[in-house]
């Protein structure tokens with residue numbers, strides 16, 4: 546595919562054989578060769594050495610002391626809470642911020658933050674902070690194992706972008722690129738496990754054509770898109786990893802491979818997503834790959850980091866893969882009234898100023914219907930990118 550999207554156009558590495566490279570790197574660094582025998586201080590000395598900072602031991606000790614995390618502690622700080630104290634999944638959002646214990650509430654800063662969160666305009670706040678990572682899902686795991694070895698096992702970070710409308714004539718579309726999630730995985734994870742963590746509104750609600758006037762009536766949440774259309778693939782380094790786990794799944798890549806044959810694009814292969822592990826991959830770090838599902842919903846997928854596990858990382862293999870961060874999302878408003886949440890996307894209509902326009906039920910009705918009769922040929926599709934109802938926040 547380098548013919549279509551040349552590697553030189555993207556700041557990316559050469560193909561990165563994860564398993565092989567981590568092995569050679571672990572031999573090179575020898576972090577924690579004998580667990581328990583090297584303490585944090587000596588581990589850092591090894592890192593200093595590796596970086597070529599040959600300072601006298603006393604200087605190194607001084608730097609470590611100055612940069613130590615202990616300097617951030619306060620005698621009155623409450624003990625940190627363990628995630629395992631929560632019985633179910635915990636979502637940290639603006640509306641549902643980190644749970645505050647009675648002990649933590651003694652801190653002035655915590656009290657001020659709590660008061661501020663009550664008074665801010667959540668809708669405005671979410672709009673201006675929309676690009677930041679905000680909502681992290683913390684999932685406590687009932688099985689606690691320390692099977693992973695720091696300095697030997699490795700983890701990769703994968704960024705999943707939200708889909709966007711791509712137009713060939715638009716040269717710079719970077720402002721449309723919005724990361725949706727960051728996922729961390731270990732070599733032993735299957736690609737299908739990573740796929741199962743990807744969240745997209747199209748997997749929740751069908752984007753089907755609305756033929757009548759009543760959007761809500763036609764757009765009932767009866768059909769599960771994931772059951773109706775389970776097919777999807779991940780395209781990484783010229784290989785289509787097809788997800789064929791569900792009965793009725795089809796090979797989405799077939800039509801693309803046919804097209805590629807006509808265009809003389811060679812070396813495209815297919816593989817089973819569920820049978821492929823992260824350690825089998827040789828991704829280019831920084832190069833955009835793609836995840837396609839629900840027909841033509843495309844998410845760019847970028848491997849952003851690969852590194853050896855450290856002592857401070859989670860060492861329980863059952864905790865991987867997990868979603869490290871998700872982008873804060875907000876509901877989209879109707880393009881006409883700007884007040885109600887959008888319920889439908891209108892297209893192929895010469896009475897509209899844009900190719901696609903979002904509308905609410907009232908505006909859709911008043912714009913396209915006169916005396917109960919449709920006055921244009923507009924096509925309307927159910928719009929479901931609504932994560933939270935902003936009106937509740939106010």
Ligand SMILES: [Zn+2]
Nearest residue numbers: 708745747842
């Ligand atoms: Zn999608």
Ligand SMILES: [Zn+2]
Nearest residue numbers: 879882905908
């Ligand atoms: Zn409206």
